[in-house]
Amino acid sequence: MKNTNGNTEQYRQWAPYVLIAALLLLTYLTFQYSAPPEPSYEIPYSQFKDLANKGRVESLQLQGDVASGTLKSTEALGPHGEIAQRFSTRLPAFGDESLLPLIESQAIELKVSGEAGKSGPLAILLSLLPWLFLLLFFFWVFQRTSRALGGRLGGPEELKKFLEAPAQNAEQPEVTFADVAGQENAKREVTELVEFLKQPENFHKLGAEIPHGVLLMGAPGTGKTLLARALAGEAGVPFFSISGSQFIEVFVGVGAARVRNLFDAAKKNAPSIVFVDELDSIGRTRGTGLGGGHDEREQTLNQILAEMDGFSGHEAVIVLAATNRPDVLDPALLRPGRFDRHVVLDLPDRKDRVAILKVHTRKMPLGERVDLDRIAAGSPGFSGADIKNLANEAAILAARKKRSEVLMQDFEEARDKVLLGTVRTLAIQPEEHHRLAVHEAGHTLVAWFLPNADPLYKVTIIPRGRALGGTQQLPEEERHTLSEEYLRDRLVVILGGRSAEKELLKTLSSGAEDDIHQATTLSRAMVARWGMSEEIGPVDLRESEEHPFLGREIAQPRHYSEHSAEVVDHAVQTLLQEAEERALAVIREHPDALTRLISALEEQETLHREQIEQCLGAAPRNRTLPSASN
Ligand code: ADP
Ligand code: MG
Ligand code: ZN
Numbered sequence: 361m362k363n364t365n366g367n368t369e370q371y372r373q374w375a376p377y378v379l380i381a382a383l384l385l386l387t388y389l390t391f392q393y394s395a396p397p398e399p400s401y402e403i404p405y406s407q408f409k410d411l412a413n414k415g416r417v418e419s420l421q422l423q424g425d426v427a428s429g430t431l432k433s434t435e436a437l438g439p440h441g442e443i444a445q446r447f448s449t450r451l452p453a454f455g456d457e458s459l460l461p462l463i464e465s466q467a468i469e470l471k472v473s474g475e476a477g478k479s480g481p482l483a484i485l486l487s488l489l490p491w492l493f494l495l496l497f498f499f500w501v502f503q504r505t506s507r508a509l510g511g512r513l514g515g516p517e518e519l520k521k522f523l524e525a526p527a528q529n530a531e532q533p534e535v536t537f538a539d540v541a542g543q544e545n546a547k548r549e550v551t552e553l554v555e556f557l558k559q560p561e562n563f564h565k566l567g568a569e570i571p572h573g574v575l576l577m578g579a580p581g582t583g584k585t586l587l588a589r590a591l592a593g594e595a596g597v598p599f600f601s602i603s604g605s606q607f608i609e610v611f612v613g614v615g616a617a618r619v620r621n622l623f624d625a626a627k628k629n630a631p632s633i634v635f636v637d638e639l640d641s642i643g644r645t646r647g648t649g650l651g652g653g654h655d656e657r658e659q660t661l662n663q664i665l666a667e668m669d670g671f672s673g674h675e676a677v678i679v680l681a682a683t684n685r686p687d688v689l690d691p692a693l694l695r696p697g698r699f700d701r702h703v704v705l706d707l708p709d710r711k712d713r714v715a716i717l718k719v720h721t722r723k724m725p726l727g728e729r730v731d732l733d734r735i736a737a738g739s740p741g742f743s744g745a746d747i748k749n750l751a752n753e754a755a756i757l758a759a760r761k762k763r764s765e766v767l768m769q770d771f772e773e774a775r776d777k778v779l780l781g782t783v784r785t786l787a788i789q790p791e792e793h794h795r796l797a798v799h800e801a802g803h804t805l806v807a808w809f810l811p812n813a814d815p816l817y818k819v820t821i822i823p824r825g826r827a828l829g830g831t832q833q834l835p836e837e838e839r840h841t842l843s844e845e846y847l848r849d850r851l852v853v854i855l856g857g858r859s860a861e862k863e864l865l866k867t868l869s870s871g872a873e874d875d876i877h878q879a880t881t882l883s884r885a886m887v888a889r890w891g892m893s894e895e896i897g898p899v900d901l902r903e904s905e906e907h908p909f910l911g912r913e914i915a916q917p918r919h920y921s922e923h924s925a926e927v928v929d930h931a932v933q934t935l936l937q938e939a940e941e942r943a944l945a946v947i948r949e950h951p952d953a954l955t956r957l958i959s960a961l962e963e964q965e966t967l968h969r970e971q972i973e974q975c976l977g978a979a980p981r982n983r984t985l986p987s988a989s990n
Contacts, residue, residue, distance in 0.1 A: 802860025
C-alpha cells in the first residue's frame with residue numbers, strides 16, 4: 361500500500377520533466393527534418409517551365425501536386441529578387457502533358473518518391489507526434505484535476521489523501537504534564553483521562569462511561585493546545601488534530617469529509633485523542649445567517665456532532681476541543697454526550713508564572729542574579745505564551761550582546777518589549793496593577809463585613825474572561841428566591857470596588873463599567889419586578905420581557921405612564937446611591953484591613969479564603985463555609 365503510493369508519487373513527480381524533455385526532442389527532430397538546408401522559394405508554374413526550357417533545372421521531385429527542385433546555379437527566385445538555388449511550384453490541377461517530355465529532353469533528374477524520411481510511415485508518425493504528446497499532456501492534467509476535485513475518476517485513495525492532507529496524520533507528542541506549569545485545576549481534571557486512555561478495558565469491564573468530549577476554555581496562550589498534546593504524551597496515545605479555521609477556505613463538503621476521515625483514523629488507532637483546535641470558528645451558533653454562506657461551517661459542525669453521537673460508548677477515543685470564546689458556541693455542542701465536560705484554563709498568577717518561567721528557562725544558562733520571582737512579579741496578566749515569548753526574547757537579547765549567560769537586565773528589557781509590543785496580550789500595565797488591587801479589595805472587604813452577602817472564597821486581580829480581576833463569592837446554599845436583604849447587600853458588594861477606588865485613589869476609572877451595569881440591572885429588577893421599593897409597591901413595571909423562545913429580553917411597548925417611568929428611575933437611583941453610601945461606610949470603617957488586603961493582593965495576585973482571613977480577621981458572622989479547596 362505504502363509502496364504503490366510511493367510509486368505513483370514518484371511517477372507524478374517525474375512526469376512533467378519527462379514531458380518537457382520529449383517536447384524538446386520533438387522540436388529538435390521536426391526542425392531537423394523540415395527545415396530546408398538552403399532557402400527555397402515557391403515560384404509560378406510558368407516561371408518553372410521557362411527555367412526548365414532554358415535547361416537550368418538540375419533535379420525535380422514530385423510530391424502530390426507539388427514539385428520542388430534544384431537549379432544548376434542560383435537565380436533570382438524570391439518575390440523580391442532573392443537569390444536561391446532551390447524552388448518549389450504547384451502543378452496545374454488539369455495536369456500538363458508537356459512536362460514529362462520536357463524533363464526527358466532537358467535530362468532533369470527526376471525523383472518521384474522523394475527522400476524516404478519525407479513521405480514514408482516515419483514522416484506520418486512524426487507529424488502526428490505533437491498531437492500525441494498534446495493528448496497525453498491533457499490526459500495527465502485532467503487526471504490530476506479530477507483526482508484533486510474529489511476523484512470520481514481517480515482512485516479512492518487519492519481522494520482520501522487529499523482530504524486528510526491538512527489534518528496531521530497521527531502524531532505522538534513528546535510533551536507531558538511536566539511541561540505544563542501551573543494550571544493545577546485543569547491538569548487534575550484531565551488526569552483521570554490518562555488512566556482511561558492507558559487501560560480502557562478496566563473501565564469498560566465495570567460499565568463505566570468515560571466522557572468523550574472535553575472542552576478546554578481559556579484566553580489565548582493559556583496552554584490549551586499544550587495541555588491537549590500533553591495528555592496524549594502522558595498517555596502515550598496517538599494525537600489526531602485539526603483546526604477549526606482550516607475549514608473556512610475549502611470547498612463545501614470537504615470539511616465534513618475531513619472530519620469523517622479524522623474520526624475514522626482515530627477509531628482505528630484507538631485508544632487515541634482527537635483534538636479540534638479553535639472550535640469557535642466552526643462551532644458558532646448556527647443560523648445567525650449574518651453574511652450568509654456558512655454552509656461549509658455548518659456541515660463540518662454537523663459532522664463533528666454526528667461523529668460524537670455515533671460513539672457506541674466503547675471506543676477509547678477522547679475528543680478534546682479548545683476555544684477562547686465559549687460564549688459564542690452553538691449550544692448543541694455542549695449537550696450531554698458531546699462537549700459536556702469543561703476545563704477552564706486561567707491566566708497564571710504570580711506563583712504559576714514563576715513555574716512557567718522555570719519550564720522555559722530550563723535550558724538557558726542564567727546569570728547568578730536572575731530572580732525568576734521578581735520577573736514573575738513584574739509581568740502580571742502575562743499568559744503562558746507571553747512568558748515563553750519573554751524568556752525567548754531575553755535569550756535573543758543576550759545572544760545579540762554575545763554574552764554566555766542570560767542576565768536579569770535581558771529579562772527586564774524583554775518584558776518591556778513584550779508588554780509594549782503585543783497588542784493582544786492581556787498584560788497589565790504597572791499603574792493599572794495598583795488600581796485593580798484597590799478595586800478588587802473593595803469588593804472583598806465589603807462582602808466580608810456585610811451580614812447578608814455571599815461568603816468569599818477567592819479574589820484575584822488576574823483577568824478572567826472579559827472582566828479584569830474578579831471577586832468570587834459562593835452562595836451558601838442554592839437559592840431559589842432571593843430575599844430583599846440579600847439583594848440590597850449584593851448591590852453594596854457590586855459597588856464596593858468602585859467605592860474603594862473613589863475613596864482611596866480619589867479618581868474613577870472605566871473599569872467599573874460592568875459593575876455599574878450589573879448593579880443597575882439588579883436594582884431595576886428589584887423596583888420594577890419584585891416590588892421592593894416603598895414608592896412604587898407591587899406593580900410590574902418592566903420595560904422589556906423575556907421572550908419565551910429566544911430567551912432574550914426584547915423591547916415591548918410600554919404599558920405604564922410617563923409618571924410611573926419617572927418614579928421607577930428615581931427609585932432605582934435611590935437604591936444605588938444608598939448602596940454606594942453603605943459601601944463607602946464599610947470602607948471607611950476598616951482602613952487598615954483594606955490596606956493590608958490591597959498589598960497582599962498586589963503581592964500575590966490571587967488570595968484564597970485563609971489568606972483573606974489573615975488580612976481581614978475572622979468574618980464577623982458565624983457562617984458555615986464551604987471548604988476552601990479552591
Ligand atoms: P493556547 O492553545 O491556549 O492558545 P498554547 O498551548 O498554544 O496556548 O500555548 C502557546 C505556548 O505557550 C505553548 O506552546 C507553551 O510553550 C507556552 N505555554 C502556555 N501555557 C503554558 C504553561 N502553563 N506552562 C508552560 N508553557 C506554557
Ligand atoms: Mg492553541
Ligand atoms: Zn468590580
